[in-house]
Amino acid sequence: MSDILIQANRLSKTFTLHLQAGTQLDVLHDTSLTVRAGTCVALAGPSGTGKSTLLRSLYGNYLVDEGEILVRHEGRMIDLTKAPPAEIIEIRRTTLGYVSQFLRAIPRVTALDVVAGALTDRGTELTQARARAATMLERLGIGPRLHGLPPATFSGGEQQRVNLARAFVCDWPIMLLDEPTASLDNANRDIVIELMREAKARGSALVGIFHDVFVRDAIADAVLALEPVSKMRDVSSTALKNEEVA
């Protein structure tokens, strides 16, 4: 069983929208997931079935209401739902990589250092980190001319590739990927598929949302089909008032 890197058991998640009269959205209900080393599980299902919610929960970015999320971190299975913030930060630093579609640009930090930062955060020495960052950026079609510039001024596609470079420059034991190839051209899409395959070959566990069926077929070993749980539940105004009093 030691090749299981993620084991999520019976997750449930309901959003309560206080600003919309306490409307409740049931997004996950009794969802479970197992991911082994060297494999990729794709999350599938129509829009609104909780693919992103599940992925974000696996990163500790969303809190589930019920269930446990066991993540293998330095040889031990740790329940993310119970881990204190400092431990989650540590798990994210070395074990859990998250790839979103969007780069959160930091003012004044160059593209090269955005990517190298992922390595220096994990203890790699700066010169070596920059060298590896440069190689990865070029692999994703970001030439040296752009390395010294802050990505805030880049096109959307370039920013996305900087973000991908930042994710793939590290050898994450677990990678969570939210539409990593969205809006990439075919050549870059193929490079990302290649990078994901290399990660799998190294023994990483991947969980991803891939709307592009071509990408999904190319990389996924299993598909978790999520189904809509929910009807919206409107909480009556009386109930809301009671909640406020309590």
Next chain:
Amino acid sequence: MNLLEARHLNKQFGRVTALDDVSIGLRRHEILAIVGESGSGKTTLLNTLAGNITTDSGAVYYDRGEGLSPISALGELGLRRLQRAQWGFIQQDPRRALRLNVTAGGNIGERLMAGGAQHYGNIREVAAQWLAAVEIDPSRIDDYPKHFSGGMMQRLQIAATLVTEPELVFMDEPTGGLDVSVQARILDLIRSLVKRLGLAVVLVTHDIGVARLLADRLVVMRRGQIVETGLTDQVLDDPHHEYTQLLVSSVLPT
């Protein structure tokens, strides 16, 4: 293993409750942001943690290497020494922290001398290094801060605070009164210095973007109470409390 801890703080200003049973902890190297609107008690909490004001009940504990002990037990002199040597405080308005009729170098040097440094040449050299670290041309070491722009003054305050290499720094809206373009530079400076020096920070801000950029963990305050706390991105992306949802939804998209 907290570096700083507050337990059950209560503070009343007349009929206004500024702190209502507030407890928090801060670890070494951790950056904690306290967010909330004006009047939420966040600045009162910061000043209490920093030993600037006392509460009606509850206590602040600090670990000076021998486990947590209440800072009230240090006495006034001991607390002053702790604030000067191991802590730093960055004010929103640098004019309140700097001496405007003392040179830039003097403002930095003063803190060093208060910490026991005596050799004039060394002090001047360190001051020049710190000016460079906060991107002020070291040739301006003999200029008076009253001739500096707001952003430069703030950077000088940061240098004058960090020169003694504190392990814990309190920050009260450090980018509060500045233009947006100047803010970005200060934020980036704070971000990189905090990382490089391994500081623990308690930061008060009403700006969610600042909290997201700098903080590991977030505390949301309203009417003197902590209504929500957790990892910064978790609280901001999946806010549970009604008030946090309101705060997050009020931010203009970038």
